[in-house]
Amino acid sequence: ERAREILERTKERETNKLGIEAMDLLEAYGIPTPEGTIVSDKEAAVKAAKEIEGNVVMKIVSPDILHKSDIGGVEVNVPADEVASTYDNIISRARNYQPDANILGVQVQEMADLDAGTETIVGMNRDPQFGPLVMFGLGGIFVEVLEDATFRVAPVSEGEASEMIDEIDSAPLLRGARGRDPVDEASVIETIQRISQLVTDFPQILELDINPLVATPDGVEAVDIRATID
Ligand code: ADP
Ligand code: MG
Structure with missing residues (x-):
């Protein structure tokens, strides 16, 4: 079972916290999530953003940073030509904030419709x-x-x-x-x-x-x- 696998994996780590790297847990239980990919370099971020229609949301992915926007770890409505620089900004803000944080990458996510929602x-x-x-x-x-x-x-x-x-x-x-x-x-x-x-x-x-x-x-x-x- 997918959910079990995801939870077992956390046990092998030094933290008992899970962040957006655990989105799959929701998908395994049939809860809709926006399209999203976790990447670990800016070239991959640009590629991931291309797969998504329109502007994207970019978020720091780290089990040590669970209040992402508090540290400038969330950028919404990022246009394609700003994905690479936004990747660098998010990573450097996270490193600045917590040098020893285990940073898994950046999530490139489809925008949800907050205007209608x-x-x-x-x-x-x-x-x-x-x-x-x-x-x-x-x-x-x-x-x-x-x-x-x-x-x-x-x-x-x-x-x-x-x-x-x-x-x-x-x-x-x-x-x-x-x-x-x-x-x-x-x-x-x-x-x-x-x-x-x-x-x-x-x-x-x-x-x-x-x-x-x-x-x-x-x-x-x-x-x-x-x-x-x-
Ligand atoms: P955190 O709670 O760790 O700061 P979130 O992922 O909840 O990070 O993002 C902070 C805020 O950014 C959300 O409450 C929401 O208003 C906005 N946001 C996040 N993801 C999206 C998205 N995919 N589409 C639209 N708005 C988003
Ligand atoms: Mg939140």
Whole structure:
């Protein structure tokens, strides 16, 4: 099984943290992710960007740098002719910030449609009393300010996942406030359930966050992941 392989591989490393190198974990559980490639030199970055339609997003890939934008490790909307220089910039900022970081490369990722979409979070942490708590909330830059999130113990049923959407204060934002098109709630529900399944199948996942899960009228896309593995 793909997911098992990915998790076993982390055990052989000196860290128990996983970043966007673990995107495949989501794909293995059928959660949509934008097209993305991890490269380790700028020529490969340029090549990877060519395979993707339009401008790209570039991100530092390191299990030691899990808050990537804090260190200038995320560049969105990069045009083709700036991919090579952006590669160098991202790597040098990361090295500057943490000289001993294990840098796996740079991810070249397709842009998600943030204009049509809303950034949400699906996460999990293990509560000593209740066990695996699956979290759903508003994502993006508002997370810390609004603290708009709700929790259920895994395994989460379809009905419970649906209730989670109802419960957050920002539910109207997902349901077409201000003339926006409502997001595809069925895909959000499915993602909550798939994460619930993943963390039920693998107790060694201690915590996990998809932030953001971009929800649009057409579905969802997980553009970022971090996890802690036992
Ligand atoms: P981190 O959370 O480690 O800083 P993210 O991958 O979440 O890194 O990127 C930071 C922000 O950049 C996201 O919250 C989102 O607003 C934007 N972003 C990241 N990836 C994409 C993408 N593929 N398409 C559009 N916006 C993106
Ligand atoms: Mg993020």
